[in-house]
Amino acid sequence: MKIWMPVQFVGLGMGLLLPITNGAQAVPEASPVVRVSVFDDAKVGTRVLREAEREAGRVFRRANIEVIWIQCPQDGTERGPFGSCTEVSYPAHLHLRIAARSHGVKQSTVGMSFQSDGRGCYADLFHEPIVVLQEESHVDAAIILGHAMAHELGHLLLGTNSHSRDGLMRAHWEPGDLAQASRGRLLFSAEESTRMRSRFTRDDSEQLAAFVEKQAGAQQAAPLEGAKGN
Numbered sequence: 001m002k003i004w005m006p007v008q009f010v011g012l013g014m015g016l017l018l019p020i021t022n023g024a025q026a027v028p029e030a031s032p033v034v035r036v037s038v039f040d041d042a043k044v045g046t047r048v049l050r051e052a053e054r055e056a057g058r059v060f061r062r063a064n065i066e067v068i069w070i071q072c073p074q075d076g077t078e079r080g081p082f083g084s085c086t087e088v089s090y091p092a093h094l095h096l097r098i099a100a101r102s103h104g105v106k107q108s109t110v111g112m113s114f115q116s117d118g119r120g121c122y123a124d125l126f127h128e129p130i131v132v133l134q135e136e137s138h139v140d141a142a143i144i145l146g147h148a149m150a151h152e153l154g155h156l157l158l159g160t161n162s163h164s165r166d167g168l169m170r171a172h173w174e175p176g177d178l179a180q181a182s183r184g185r186l187l188f189s190a191e192e193s194t195r196m197r198s199r200f201t202r203d204d205s206e207q208l209a210a211f212v213e214k215q216a217g218a219q220q221a222a223p224l225e226g227a228k229g230n
């Protein structure tokens, strides 16, 4: 079993706006914050997608980077508190699109990122090969998808030549890697974490972190409906 995650060099058009994030939560002062617009073209579904985002968010939190997920409906026009789905800026606002399958690359490819001169804001994930991996490995699809999301976002934040010999950024995941993922141990290395954080300026992080903390305070004062974000 192999997973291919090539980095390709292309651009993508975007559309659509956002409703919501995975909830306002306090952000450690020194952590950069990246917003990610997520487009579920493959109709993976809310449960799997939220779990995958939690997994990817946990992986990034271990690298001292906070992720705010922006759920982007197919035809949304609303602008939410953390910005619009169509907004894009490097490295503070990136885009992930989940498609059913890839076109023009190996069927086992589960994701790809799009970069030019070591920078890029767009990455794609492919759902069908993830389902195949789930059936072969018996690792939950949300776990696989979440780590694939973190891998591709990692490419965007690390730049070119960002595959590693071990860990999350391996070009090909073996069954042992998926087993590590299911135990929460497939992570960025310390060097990768430092390199990703170095991409952010203080302005990128502090303005957004302050806003997130303010939102968290507002939510505690006036809780919103139900189990938001679950």
Ligand SMILES: [Zn+2]
Pocket (backbone or CB within 6 Å): 004, 005, 006, 007, 151, 155, 163, 169, 170, 171
């Ligand atoms: Zn890769």
